Amino acid sequence: MNISYRWLKSLVPTLEGSPRELAERLAMLGAPVDEVVDLGAEIGGVLIARVTEVRPHPNADKLRVCTVDAGTGEPLQVVCGAPNVEAGRLYPFAPVGATLPGGLQIKTARLRGEASEGMLCSARELGLGRDHAGLMTLAGEWAPGTSFRDALGLDDARLVVDVTPNRSELLSHVGIAREAAPGGRADVRLPDFPGGSAVSVDAKPAAENGEAAGVRLSIEDVDGCPRYLAAVIRGVRVAPSPEWLATRLRAVGLRPINNVVDSTNYVLHELGQPLHAFDLAKLAGPEIRVCRAAAGETFVTLDGVERTLEATDLMIADGERSVAIAGVMGGQNSEVGDGTTDVLLECALFDARSVRKTSRRLGLSTDASYRFERGVDPEGMPLALARVAALIVAVAGGAVVGAVDLNPRPFRRRVVELRPERVAKVLGVALPGAEIAALLDAIGFEVEDAGASPLRVSVPGYRPDVEGEIDLVEEVARRRGYDSFPEALGPFRPTEIPQDPSVAVERKVRDVFLRWGFLEARTAAFSPVAENAVPLLNPLSQEEGFLRTTLAPGLLRRVEHNFAHGVRDVRLFQVGTVFFPAADGGVPREELRLAAVFSGASRPPHWSGPAPALDTWDLKGLLDEVARLFPAGSVQPGGAWDLDAVTAEGERFALLSDGSVVGGGGAVDAKSIDAPAWAGTVYALEARLPERVPDVRGVKYAALPTFPASERDLALLVPDSVPSADVETAVRESAGALLEAVFPFDLYAGKGVPEGTRSVGFRLRFRAADRTVTDADVDQAADRVLRALEERHGVRRR
Amino acid sequence: MVEELIAQLRALEGEGREAVAGAGAAADVERLRVDLLGRKGRLTGVLRRLGELSAEEKPVVGAEANRVKGELSALLDERDAAFASAAASGGVPRVDLTLPGRARWRGGLHPVTQVVDEICEIFHDLGFARVRGPEVETAEYNFTRLNTPLDHPAADMHDTFYLQDGVVLRTHTSPAQARVMEMFQPPVRVVVPGVVYRRDPFDASHAPAFEQLEGLAVDEGITFADFKATISSFVRRFFGPGAKTRFRPSYFPFTEPSAEVDVSCRICGGTGCSACKGTGWMEIMGSGMVHPRVFENVGYDPERYTGFAFGMGPGRIAMQRYGIPDIRLLYENDVRFLEQLS
Numbered sequence A: 001m002n003i004s005y006r007w008l009k010s011l012v013p014t015l016e017g018s019p020r021e022l023a024e025r026l027a028m029l030g031a032p033v034d035e036v037v038d039l040g041a042e043i044g045g046v047l048i049a050r051v052t053e054v055r056p057h058p059n060a061d062k063l064r065v066c067t068v069d070a071g072t073g074e075p076l077q078v079v080c081g082a083p084n085v086e087a088g089r090l091y092p093f094a095p096v097g098a099t100l101p102g103g104l105q106i107k108t109a110r111l112r113g114e115a116s117e118g119m120l121c122s123a124r125e126l127g128l129g130r131d132h133a134g135l136m137t138l139a140g141e142w143a144p145g146t147s148f149r150d151a152l153g154l155d156d157a158r159l160v161v162d163v164t165p166n167r168s169e170l171l172s173h174v175g176i177a178r179e180a181a182p183g184g185r186a187d188v189r190l191p192d193f194p195g196g197s198a199v200s201v202d203a204k205p206a207a208e209n210g211e212a213a214g215v216r217l218s219i220e221d222v223d224g225c226p227r228y229l230a231a232v233i234r235g236v237r238v239a240p241s242p243e244w245l246a247t248r249l250r251a252v253g254l255r256p257i258n259n260v261v262d263s264t265n266y267v268l269h270e271l272g273q274p275l276h277a278f279d280l281a282k283l284a285g286p287e288i289r290v291c292r293a294a295a296g297e298t299f300v301t302l303d304g305v306e307r308t309l310e311a312t313d314l315m316i317a318d319g320e321r322s323v324a325i326a327g328v329m330g331g332q333n334s335e336v337g338d339g340t341t342d343v344l345l346e347c348a349l350f351d352a353r354s355v356r357k358t359s360r361r362l363g364l365s366t367d368a369s370y371r372f373e374r375g376v377d378p379e380g381m382p383l384a385l386a387r388v389a390a391l392i393v394a395v396a397g398g399a400v401v402g403a404v405d406l407n408p409r410p411f412r413r414r415v416v417e418l419r420p421e422r423v424a425k426v427l428g429v430a431l432p433g434a435e436i437a438a439l440l441d442a443i444g445f446e447v448e449d450a451g452a453s454p455l456r457v458s459v460p461g462y463r464p465d466v467e468g469e470i471d472l473v474e475e476v477a478r479r480r481g482y483d484s485f486p487e488a489l490g491p492f493r494p495t496e497i498p499q500d501p502s503v504a505v506e507r508k509v510r511d512v513f514l515r516w517g518f519l520e521a522r523t524a525a526f527s528p529v530a531e532n533a534v535p536l537l538n539p540l541s542q543e544e545g546f547l548r549t550t551l552a553p554g555l556l557r558r559v560e561h562n563f564a565h566g567v568r569d570v571r572l573f574q575v576g577t578v579f580f581p582a583a584d585g586g587v588p589r590e591e592l593r594l595a596a597v598f599s600g601a602s603r604p605p606h607w608s609g610p611a612p613a614l615d616t617w618d619l620k621g622l623l624d625e626v627a628r629l630f631p632a633g634s635v636q637p638g639g640a641w642d643l644d645a646v647t648a649e650g651e652r653f654a655l656l657s658d659g660s661v662v663g664g665g666g667a668v669d670a671k672s673i674d675a676p677a678w679a680g681t682v683y684a685l686e687a688r689l690p691e692r693v694p695d696v697r698g699v700k701y702a703a704l705p706t707f708p709a710s711e712r713d714l715a716l717l718v719p720d721s722v723p724s725a726d727v728e729t730a731v732r733e734s735a736g737a738l739l740e741a742v743f744p745f746d747l748y749a750g751k752g753v754p755e756g757t758r759s760v761g762f763r764l765r766f767r768a769a770d771r772t773v774t775d776a777d778v779d780q781a782a783d784r785v786l787r788a789l790e791e792r793h794g795v796r797r798r
Numbered sequence B: 001m002v003e004e005l006i007a008q009l010r011a012l013e014g015e016g017r018e019a020v021a022g023a024g025a026a027a028d029v030e031r032l033r034v035d036l037l038g039r040k041g042r043l044t045g046v047l048r049r050l051g052e053l054s055a056e057e058k059p060v061v062g063a064e065a066n067r068v069k070g071e072l073s074a075l076l077d078e079r080d081a082a083f084a085s086a087a088a089s090g091g092v093p094r095v096d097l098t099l100p101g102r103a104r105w106r107g108g109l110h111p112v113t114q115v116v117d118e119i120c121e122i123f124h125d126l127g128f129a130r131v132r133g134p135e136v137e138t139a140e141y142n143f144t145r146l147n148t149p150l151d152h153p154a155a156d157m158h159d160t161f162y163l164q165d166g167v168v169l170r171t172h173t174s175p176a177q178a179r180v181m182e183m184f185q186p187p188v189r190v191v192v193p194g195v196v197y198r199r200d201p202f203d204a205s206h207a208p209a210f211e212q213l214e215g216l217a218v219d220e221g222i223t224f225a226d227f228k229a230t231i232s233s234f235v236r237r238f239f240g241p242g243a244k245t246r247f248r249p250s251y252f253p254f255t256e257p258s259a260e261v262d263v264s265c266r267i268c269g270g271t272g273c274s275a276c277k278g279t280g281w282m283e284i285m286g287s288g289m290v291h292p293r294v295f296e297n298v299g300y301d302p303e304r305y306t307g308f309a310f311g312m313g314p315g316r317i318a319m320q321r322y323g324i325p326d327i328r329l330l331y332e333n334d335v336r337f338l339e340q341l342s
């Protein structure tokens, strides 16, 4: 909502402080101001000057040479091309040094040989309208040299107020005035319009059907329109609005159109009541009916767009056709224009939900629909009609010849009970009934008896948001000022709601990846993939048409981003949600997952030598680490679970927990990532997030060994068909009870090793709990191992 | 067997070379000499197994052992001499210790996660447990149960992604309020961080998915004074002891009285700058006393219980804190960005 500071001040003479101070006060009352725009700043240097003499230009037919009194004591010579310049009159004058809207800087100039010290201005040159046929003429008396901006009241400020959806009454100057005035509503007045006075409209009360100055009116849908006031004004002269009215509208960001339309807009912004003027001559009958549209009906609104309507849309029709979409926008077929002499003014109350539905479906939000959706004051309607009638008569002439008030469902004020003890219970401060009553009274609530409990509070029509006791508690707190309430932390009982188990799991997962030098990423949950995925009904784009079913692809896109920026060492991980359609078509299922991607060197560069690239064994090591977070977790070569689609065959691992696959990883295949030639292999892994952290409560301490161990290295020739894991198993099974550990420490194939085999060095460590292991122990064990290997796998010593 | 022993000797030589090169002081050299070549050192350990070899094999391994021993002692002597001469001249040792050390990749948490953790930790100290709510919500929980009729303009405050009729991606973490209260009886004190979704295309200040953090406290006797004190306490701990808090009336359908919470601008200290649009304040959360109708909706007695709720955007707070000008930076996951802020 745009508020003009000057306009507001005309309603509240007691208003004090600068526009910025006002903005601050409004913020603390719940109506924050997004922006304060200084209006008229760019014409601050323009003065009012009198042209004292006009002579023809010696060298140009269309130019005149004027002598100008700009209040400086020295007459100035100014060359002017406007046809309407007349000696003796006042005009806006930009002296040398002033700037005009658009940045034009005025300098001493020579026009066809004649010196010109300044510029006499048209309205357009001052940013005050489109009229540039001639100089802007000023009706009124000012001393030459007076600031043009101050004289015309153009030194204004526009406050862009952010009105919350519950406070429809703040969508008007009167509403803001009531909040901002030091004394509340008592300080607010509605001054007479310049050149006019209050007009008596005298609307005849009626129910669904009525008549005004020969126009038949009827409400056919009382749910959609509980009240409809109309007035007929005959004899208007449609013309541009007077400057004061145009200035006000421009100050709130509206474009002046003509004096009748501008009047309806003015009162809308003053009182918050949407109004519409029909050209009476264009209404068939003449008749007005409030009814629903015919399904599929087309209708051209004032903006020239043809709209298709549905049977639920509320319309205004004359005797033959639709003439307005009720509460949204009028039609071209009944528009007020230059030839209009008689108008029918509509001041109606339309159902908020109905207007909202139509406005949203048509994608057409107007000043009127915006207010109807939020609620319009049913009690303020007669005043709004009288006000707009007075304004039209003042600025366009004519006379009110008839009016009617169709009010089939009269508004009754809501009475809400408010217990002062409830105020204390919520706000923590006991307030006397009299203080509560005074706070509420200032903004229009009426309290029957300030000494009673509960207080019976009658709610004004412009506060449809106040429905219950708590709404009044908020009003009391708001009007008293949130700052006025103490901050005091009372004792509290601890909650017994347990922390979500995933929090601890996520922390464990992060620990693993942080230790491995990974950076945490955050990616959005959208995906272009449609297979077995949950579609969005209203996605932002096709690439974001579904919810992801796996995390890794989103991370791979981030790897591509890094590659595109020349970053080749990338290690990212994420814990996030994936989504699957429910089997029964119900609410989609969510699953928490962890995922990581990496590529590049294993450590930052160092002068001592190149760092090896991260490879499959880093992937497997990381998977092993992740496996430790799962109950009975293990890693096996094989499929990469959900990553099969993006990883290369042959370099995949599955992550198992208790025998079932819960994750996987592998080297990303070339078609699944857009990588430059210089980039290294990219690896990815993904797994379900374990449900809870590994339970360490069952773990028991094992006594540390007291006797030394003895190691034996075996260089073995292993046939290519035998996996080293099988060799290891055979070693474990055959070495006997003294074997403490076995692991491969060396791998070699090639020269010196027979075709079809590879040389694997295994280190075996032996230890006894009660004595030192002897060479004989180790020799015997080694013999058993070598025999078993030979028998089972054809493995021999090298 | 021979290969095995020779391989061990070579490995010893390699490790020894590296260790000697890395020795930073004379004492390190001495320690290495004992470890590598001493009577109980690693070379002796290998030689001890010479006895297992045949007569022909012994000299092969013995020769290699002598070579390794010679190499390593020469290296050790050289290093010793270098330290000795450096000590004598008081100059820089021959090894240029101004060269950079050997680094490892440093991992780090996303700046938004860091902020979430920090907020949760502070509220943990104030007695709040950290819980989670679903990202796919029914319109019932996302709106209706929070006192927001779908056909009311208040629902416009959020532009919603729909999955099915009546099923949405949550537009705020607030539905977790209703879920927690339906599952547990007071006293309730929880914080709920999580991703929320709004149908806004990415631009400098909007993202279609971003982090939010909800808080809820419900019990008998909780008042506006508790609410203000709790939030102010959080603000001082999070933003610093000098940070001031301001509560402004606002509107959320599920709280009443509702408040926007501002914190004094951390950049200008409250005098007004471009970061705070000249106001001296930065908006950090929406909050208020829980609306009695929300209590009714979850089966709590609104006459007995009162409480407060709040919601904030850790992403926005991270942007303020680190001076990040564009929200998209948070989701590009550029390694250089993440490394800077971790």
Ligand SMILES: [Zn+2]
Binding pocket: B265, B266, B267, B268, B269, B270, B271, B272, B273, B274, B275, B276, B277, B278, B280, B281
């Ligand atoms: Zn600032």
